[in-house]
Amino acid sequence: MAIYRSHVLVCGGTPCLLKGARTIRDLFQQEIDRYQMTDEIRVVETGCLGPCDEGPVVIIYPEGVMYSRLQPADVPKIVENHLYKGRVVEELIYKEGKAGREQSGPPGVTLEGEKYLDRQKRVVLRNCGRINPDSIEEYIANHGYKALGKALTELRPEEVVQMVIDSKLQGRGGAGFPTGLKWSFTAKTQADRKYIVCNADEGEPGTFKDRLIMEGDPHSIIEGMAIAGYAVGAEEGIIYIRGEYQLSIERMARAIRQANQYGLLGKDIFGSGFNFQIQIRSGAGAYICGEETALLESLEGNRGEPRVKPPYPGVAGLWGKPTVVNNVETLANIAPIILNGPAWFRSIGTESCPGTKVFTMLGDINNQGLIEVPMGITLREIVYEIGGGIPGGKGFKMAQTGGTSGGCLPMEYLDLPMDYDTLAKAGSALGSGAMLIIDDTHCIVDVLKNFMRFFCHESCGKCTPCREGNPRLYEILTALSAGTATQAQIQLMKDLARTMQLTALCGLGQSAPNSLMTCLRFYADEIAEHLNGECPTGVCKSLATKSEAV
Amino acid sequence: MKSLADLEKIREEARRMTELREEKEQTKVIIGMGTCGIAAGARETMKAILEEINKRNLTGVTLTPTGCLGLCEQEPIVEVDIPGQPRIIYGKVTPEKARQIVAKHIVNNNIIGEWVIGRK
Ligand SMILES: Cc1cc2nc3c(=O)[nH]c(=O)nc-3n(C[C@H](O)[C@H](O)[C@H](O)COP(=O)(O)O)c2cc1C
Ligand code: SF4
Ligand code: FES
Numbered sequence: 037m038a039i040y041r042s043h044v045l046v047c048g049g050t051p052c053l054l055k056g057a058r059t060i061r062d063l064f065q066q067e068i069d070r071y072q073m074t075d076e077i078r079v080v081e082t083g084c085l086g087p088c089d090e091g092p093v094v095i096i097y098p099e100g101v102m103y104s105r106l107q108p109a110d111v112p113k114i115v116e117n118h119l120y121k122g123r124v125v126e127e128l129i130y131k132e133g134k135a136g137r138e139q140s141g142p143p144g145v146t147l148e149g150e151k152y153l154d155r156q157k158r159v160v161l162r163n164c165g166r167i168n169p170d171s172i173e174e175y176i177a178n179h180g181y182k183a184l185g186k187a188l189t190e191l192r193p194e195e196v197v198q199m200v201i202d203s204k205l206q207g208r209g210g211a212g213f214p215t216g217l218k219w220s221f222t223a224k225t226q227a228d229r230k231y232i233v234c235n236a237d238e239g240e241p242g243t244f245k246d247r248l249i250m251e252g253d254p255h256s257i258i259e260g261m262a263i264a265g266y267a268v269g270a271e272e273g274i275i276y277i278r279g280e281y282q283l284s285i286e287r288m289a290r291a292i293r294q295a296n297q298y299g300l301l302g303k304d305i306f307g308s309g310f311n312f313q314i315q316i317r318s319g320a321g322a323y324i325c326g327e328e329t330a331l332l333e334s335l336e337g338n339r340g341e342p343r344v345k346p347p348y349p350g351v352a353g354l355w356g357k358p359t360v361v362n363n364v365e366t367l368a369n370i371a372p373i374i375l376n377g378p379a380w381f382r383s384i385g386t387e388s389c390p391g392t393k394v395f396t397m398l399g400d401i402n403n404q405g406l407i408e409v410p411m412g413i414t415l416r417e418i419v420y421e422i423g424g425g426i427p428g429g430k431g432f433k434m435a436q437t438g439g440t441s442g443g444c445l446p447m448e449y450l451d452l453p454m455d456y457d458t459l460a461k462a463g464s465a466l467g468s469g470a471m472l473i474i475d476d477t478h479c480i481v482d483v484l485k486n487f488m489r490f491f492c493h494e495s496c497g498k499c500t501p502c503r504e505g506n507p508r509l510y511e512i513l514t515a516l517s518a519g520t521a522t523q524a525q526i527q528l529m530k531d532l533a534r535t536m537q538l539t540a541l542c543g544l545g546q547s548a549p550n551s552l553m554t555c556l557r558f559y560a561d562e563i564a565e566h567l568n569g570e571c572p573t574g575v576c577k578s579l580a581t582k583s584e585a586v
Numbered sequence: 587m588k589s590l591a592d593l594e595k596i597r598e599e600a601r602r603m604t605e606l607r608e609e610k611e612q613t614k615v616i617i618g619m620g621t622c623g624i625a626a627g628a629r630e631t632m633k634a635i636l637e638e639i640n641k642r643n644l645t646g647v648t649l650t651p652t653g654c655l656g657l658c659e660q661e662p663i664v665e666v667d668i669p670g671q672p673r674i675i676y677g678k679v680t681p682e683k684a685r686q687i688v689a690k691h692i693v694n695n696n697i698i699g700e701w702v703i704g705r706k
Pocket of ligand 1: 542
């Protein structure tokens with residue numbers, strides 16, 4: 037293994053690949069060869085570096101200089117000046133929100149670009165963008181598989197479960213259920229077979245964190261699953277990956293092969309007598325298949341419809357056997373917890389909600405992309421410091437947290453700490469970590485219509501409140517935007533939403549009205565204006581804008 | 587994989603590959619790569635240093651080029667920056683001298699006084 041003087045890490049996350057990162061990577065190699073620096077400089081494809089919107093992104097070590105929005109013509113410049121002559125190419129360096137910053141932003145604020153990275157805390161994304169995801173050696177170099185080794189050789193299964201309980205880790209797939217508690221149910225249940233299922237279906241619109249974790253650090257998920265298997269007494273793991281995620285599937289498959297070659301999966305791992313295998317299944321392509329019991333149905337070859345709970349999967353899951361279903365991000369937290377201890381984990385984030393959260397930021401925000409921040413950070417910090425504010429000098433209207441199933445938070449809630457408990461109290465949800473920022477040119481009714489259309493489409497139809505409720509809600513919203521809705525219909529909407537929240541069979545129907553409910557509360561005035569035939573933003577074309585109406 | 591010790595062995599070996607991406611204080615070797623430096627043979631000097639680092643399996647050392655240092659007649663110029671020590675600048679560093687700087691200064695911490703042209 038040769039030592040190189042410099043590494044060029046080219047982001048190989050899907051967003052960057054779509055913008056031509058492979059061409060950039062090949063050009064780097066070509067230019068480096070041309071300058072006869074092949075033995076001096078290594079080009080490495082890595083996982084998402086964060087600012088996906090600014091892709092293709094490249095980071096050069098040992099200096100740690102990040103270049104963004106690279107065009108093929110930029111590569112020879114960087115190779116000649118930076119790599120050959122040691123002069124950083126200032127004009128190509130990543131600055132936060134390049135697009136937005138050109139129009140706004142006071143001069144002299146040079147620290148902004150650093151804020152994007154400084155405010156972040158990387159636990160889940162510890163290796164993402166730092167290692168080559170296709171190299172198990174690089175994962176091991178960064179303490180990979182040490183937590184598994186420690187668990188298998190030094191800890192009893194109950195001790196591992198206890199550590200996860202003590203860490204207070206909550207599931208990152210949406211519901212925020214305590215992971216240690218979940219594991220303890222499965223550990224306690226006697227059965228001849230048990231399963232660990234990694235939920236990588238990620239159907240939530242605007243969420244792509246699990247994809248980028250799998251692409252950037254597949255071994256962290258394998259390690260988390262194997263530890264979970266040891267803790268609860270399961271020898272089989274299944275990763276259910278959304279079918280469209282081809283690159284995730286490829287990288288996970290390669291990582292599993294490598295782990296098998298090294299004896300980190302398979303029989304008698306670390307000489308402990310513990311066996312563990314992992315298989316990959318590709319998802320059936322419906323949002324509902326991410327719901328854990330629908331996922332299990334889908335794995336069994338059935339139509340992906342939710343089961344009635346209880347029994348919960350922890351006790352009777354896949355093929356009726358005790359099954360732990362955990363999200364990708366949840367599992368990526370496990371190895372650091374085992375390695376550094378629960379107290380370390382609790383020192384990050386808030387008391388009731390420790391650790392970090394990975395968010396995908398989208399919508400009307402300067403820095404779109406992937407971030408990881410401590411729990412409890414405020415919306416304001418995310419939007420204005422890390423996110424670089426709203427582009428085009430427009431105002432903040434609302435943030436939808438938790439994806440389409442989450443809720444909407446208005447301006448007054450900008451200082452709310454972001455964690456599972458606090459957001460639930462505010463009527464929203466942290467959910468899987470999708471963060472949609474909406475500026476003040478958007479109309480609430482129009483936005484809600486879009487959300488409800490999604491649920492009409494994705495409802496599986498198994499239970500009445502959801503199958504019938506979503507289309508009715510959509511109809512009323514359509515009437516509102518056409519100016520034909522009545523006050524009575526607003527009340528009907530509230531009753532319907534309430535009924536769905538209380539009686540729908542699964543999380544989809546129960547949470548579908550969340551955004552609507554929060555908006556009815558926070559934007560009552562704007563809704564009332566629609567009843568009066570006015571749309572203040574002018575988005576609803578059949579209505580008058582306020583100025584015209586006056 | 588039979589034990590944590592086995593894993594540690596692989597880790598030691600693999601770490602050499604990724605160490606340069608870690609945020610920690612490392613010994614820095616900086617070499618002037620302006621036009622004058624390149625003309626004076628700085629590329630060859632740099633290659634010699636990298637070869638020596640590889641041969642000796644040195645860890646915790648980074649090697650980076652930098653722009654012209656403004657002392658053109660002293661090129662190739664090599665600066666050695668060991669954390670906690672004054673930075674030493676060597677002038678007219680041929681590949682052969684470079685190898686000795688690695689051996690004596692970086693490995694054994696003995697500054698080669700006669701080639702030093704500056705300290706910071
Ligand atoms: C409609 C619906 C879709 C869901 N989609 C996902 C998903 O894509 N990925 C995921 O991890 N959890 C999803 N969940 C949550 C899962 O049911 C389950 O709570 C989660 O996988 C448990 O893992 P955790 O405890 O690690 O969060 C979804 C839930 C519902 C109701
Ligand atoms: S709530 Fe909706 S998605 Fe869930 S089971 Fe009922 S119809 Fe299907
Ligand atoms: S995919 Fe390249 S920065 Fe996210």
